[in-house]
Amino acid sequence: MRIKSLALTSLCLVLASLAYGQTTLKANIPFAFSAAGKVLPAGQYVMISTAGAPNIRVVSADGKAAVPVTIVTRLASAMHTTPKDAHLIFDKVGENYFLSELWIPGLDGFLLASTAQQHEHRVIDIPR
DSSP, rough: OOOHHHHHHHHHHHHHHHHTTTTEEEEOOOEEEETTTTOOOEEEEEEEETOEEEEEEEETTTTEEEEHHHOOOOEEEGGTOOOEEEEEEEEETTTTEEEEEEEOSSEEEEEOOOOSOOOOOEEEEEOO
């Protein structure tokens, strides 16, 4: 009995530590886009940021696509966001969209990709 109780307690601690510091944002992206070199179709996506992780995970709502996108650098929150808004920024080069930045309320932003080519920004607001 004591071993089962200890095992259950250990499992709970491991699960709590995995969930600690994780932010999940859901977004509807109305166009196909590239993230970490992979083209993803338009649709519902979940962006998962884990404190201390070197990447942001982009997962389709149906679970068919999951891409770890490496964080290039952090961007100071004063540059772009307020504590209450979350959004994604895409760089549009020609007719192609590339996931460029992720902004999470209360945190700094994350630069995920950049381009030297002439481009436009497309912002997708994420309701919280």
